[in-house]
Amino acid sequence: MTEEIAHVFREQYGRVVAVLVRVFGDIDVAEEAVQDAFTTAVRRWPAEGVPPSPAGWIITTARNRAIDRLRREATRDDRQAHAALLHARDEPVQEGAVPDERLRLIFTCCHPALAPAARVALTLRLLGGLTTAEIAGAFLVPEKTMAQRIVRAKGKIRAARIPYRVPGEADLPDRLQAVLAVLYLVFNEGYTASSGEALVRADLCAEAIRLARVLAGLMPDEPEVLGLLALMLLTESRRDARTGPGGELVLLADQDRSRWDRALIAEGQALVRRCLRRGQPGPYQIQAAINAVHSDAPTAADTDWRQVVALYDQLMAVAPSQVTAVHRAVAVAEVAGPAAGLALVDSLELVGYYLWHAIRADLLRRSGRPEEAAQAYAAALDRTENATEREFLTRRLRACERASPGAREDGG
Amino acid sequence: MTHYLLTIYQPDGEPPAPEILEPIMKNVAAFEEELRAAGAWVFNGGLHPPNTATVVRARGDDVLVTDGPYLEGKEHVGGFTVIQAADLDEALEWGRKAASAITLPVEVRPMTSGSGD
Numbered sequence: 001m002t003e004e005i006a007h008v009f010r011e012q013y014g015r016v017v018a019v020l021v022r023v024f025g026d027i028d029v030a031e032e033a034v035q036d037a038f039t040t041a042v043r044r045w046p047a048e049g050v051p052p053s054p055a056g057w058i059i060t061t062a063r064n065r066a067i068d069r070l071r072r073e074a075t076r077d078d079r080q081a082h083a084a085l086l087h088a089r090d091e092p093v094q095e096g097a098v099p100d101e102r103l104r105l106i107f108t109c110c111h112p113a114l115a116p117a118a119r120v121a122l123t124l125r126l127l128g129g130l131t132t133a134e135i136a137g138a139f140l141v142p143e144k145t146m147a148q149r150i151v152r153a154k155g156k157i158r159a160a161r162i163p164y165r166v167p168g169e170a171d172l173p174d175r176l177q178a179v180l181a182v183l184y185l186v187f188n189e190g191y192t193a194s195s196g197e198a199l200v201r202a203d204l205c206a207e208a209i210r211l212a213r214v215l216a217g218l219m220p221d222e223p224e225v226l227g228l229l230a231l232m233l234l235t236e237s238r239r240d241a242r243t244g245p246g247g248e249l250v251l252l253a254d255q256d257r258s259r260w261d262r263a264l265i266a267e268g269q270a271l272v273r274r275c276l277r278r279g280q281p282g283p284y285q286i287q288a289a290i291n292a293v294h295s296d297a298p299t300a301a302d303t304d305w306r307q308v309v310a311l312y313d314q315l316m317a318v319a320p321s322q323v324t325a326v327h328r329a330v331a332v333a334e335v336a337g338p339a340a341g342l343a344l345v346d347s348l349e350l351v352g353y354y355l356w357h358a359i360r361a362d363l364l365r366r367s368g369r370p371e372e373a374a375q376a377y378a379a380a381l382d383r384t385e386n387a388t389e390r391e392f393l394t395r396r397l398r399a400c401e402r403a404s405p406g407a408r409e410d411g412g
Numbered sequence: 413m414t415h416y417l418l419t420i421y422q423p424d425g426e427p428p429a430p431e432i433l434e435p436i437m438k439n440v441a442a443f444e445e446e447l448r449a450a451g452a453w454v455f456n457g458g459l460h461p462p463n464t465a466t467v468v469r470a471r472g473d474d475v476l477v478t479d480g481p482y483l484e485g486k487e488h489v490g491g492f493t494v495i496q497a498a499d500l501d502e503a504l505e506w507g508r509k510a511a512s513a514i515t516l517p518v519e520v521r522p523m524t525s526g527s528g529d
Binding site for chain 2: 162165
C-alpha cells in the first residue's frame with residue numbers, strides 16, 4: 001500500500017498541486033493542502049482501499065482540509081488566508097474528470113522574471129514533487145540554500161503577482177523556450193553531472209523525460225516540445241553504453257551498440273519523423289535528428305556523417321552558437337579528416353569550455369601530434385570536475401604522453 | 413489590481429544632446445498618454461540630478477543632514493512611474509513599453525499598496 005501511495009504521489013503530485021494552486025491562488029496553501037491530503041491517504045487507504053480516482057480524492061480532500069484550516073486562521077486577521085479563501089469561493093472544483101492545470105503552473109515556474117536556478121527548483125518541486133532535500137542533493141547545493149531559493153521564488157510569485165496562465169500567442173514562443181530550457185537543463189544536469197562521482201544522475205534524467213512527456217501531452221502541436229522529448233529519449237537510450245564495467249566514460253564511437261535501449265530509440269525516432277512531417281524545424285528537433293542519425297548506424301563506421309554535418313549546418317542557421325560550431329567540427333573531421341576539423345576548432349577559441357579542449361586534443365591526437373594533444377588534454381582536465389570525465393581525460397593524456405617523441409621511460 | 417513602481421535608471425553625467433533627447437521625450441510623452449488612456453497610470457515624476465539631493469538621518473533625538481545622494485554609483489534613479497496592473501505580465505508589458513520609449517533600463521517592482529485581490 002505504501003508503494004501504491006508513493007506511486008500515486010509521484011504520478012499525480014504535479015497535477016493535484018496545479019489544481020489547488022488554481023483553487024487557492026497560492027502555492028504555499030496548495031502545497032500544504034496536498035501534503036495534508038497525502039498524510040490522510042496514508043492513514044485511510046490501507047483500510048479503505050485506493051479510491052477509484054486517487055487524484056480526484058486527493059484534490060477533494062486537500063481542498064476541504066485547506067478550507068477548514070484557512071477558516072480557522074482567517075479569524076486571526078491573516079490576509080493571506082482571507083485571500084486564499086476568497087479565491088477558493090470563486091474557483092469551484094469541477095466534479096468528475098480531474099482537470100489538468102499543469103501547463104499554467106509550468107509557465108509560472110519557468111517565468112522569465114524568476115532566476116533560472118529558481119525556475120529549475122520550482123519546476124522540480126511543484127511539478128515533479130521532489131523534496132527540497134532531493135533537489136538540493138541533485139544540484140549539490142546545501143539544503144538550506146535550496147530552501148531559501150524556493151521560498152524567495154514563491155515570495156516573488158506572490159508579491160509581484162506572477163500569473164498562473166498559459167501565455168498568449170504573441171509571448172508563447174519565447175515563454176515556451178524558457179520552459180524547454182528548464183527541462184533540458186534538468187536532463188543535462190542528470191546526464192552529465194557537472195561534478196561528483198557518478199557520470200549520470202539517472203533520477204534527474206527520468207524526471208526531465210517524465211515532465212517532457214507531460215508537456216508533450218499538453219502541447220501536442222508544438223514541434224519543439226516533441227523535439228526536446230525526442231532528443232532526451234535518444235540521448236537516454238545510450239546511457240548504459242556510455243560507461244564501461246569500471247564506470248569509465250565510453251565515447252559514442254567506442255560504445256557497444258547492443259547496449260543501446262531499442263525501445264527508447266524507436267520512440268525517439270518516431271517523434272523525429274513526426275517533427276519532420278510538420279516541417280517547422282527548431283534547435284531541439286534538429287539536435288534530435290542528429291541523434292537519430294547516430295541511432296540509425298549499426299556500427300560507428302556506418303554513421304552517415306554527411307547527414308550529420310548537413311544537420312549541424314541547419315542548426316547553425318537557426319541557432320548559431322560557438323558550442324554548436326565545435327560539435328559541427330567533430331562531424332566535419334569525420335567527413336574531411338581530423339585536420340579539417342582541427343582548423344574549424346582552432347578558429348573558435350572557446351578557451352573556458354572543457355569540451356573545446358577535449359575535442360581539440362582528440363583531433364590533435366588523430367592528426368599525429370601527441371605532444372600538443374597532451375597539452376590540450378591537460379587544459380581540458382583543468383576545466384571539469386566530473387570524476388568520470390576526469391578519469392577519461394587522464395587516461396588519454398597518459399597515452400599521448402607515452403606516444404610523444406620526448407616521452408621518458410617512466411612515462412613522466 | 414496591484415501597484416507597481418517603474419524606476420528609470422539613468423547613467424551619471426551630462427544628458428544626451430538635444431537631437432537625441434528630443435525624439436526620446438516625444439516617445440515618453442506618447443507612453444504616458446497610452447498609460448493614462450488605459451487607466452493604468454497612478455502617478456509619475458522626473459527627478460533633478462542626484463547632486464541636488466540631500467540625505468537626512470535620524471541620530472537619536474537629532475538628525476544629521478548631508479549633501480548628496482544616499483547611494484553613489486555610476487547610475488541613479490532618474491524618474492519613476494507608479495502604475496496599476498492585474499499581474500506581473502501586464503506590469504512587465506508596461507515596463508517594456510517604458511524601456512523602449514526611454515531607452516534606459518526600467519525596474520518593475522510590486523508595491524505593497526493596491527487593492528490586493
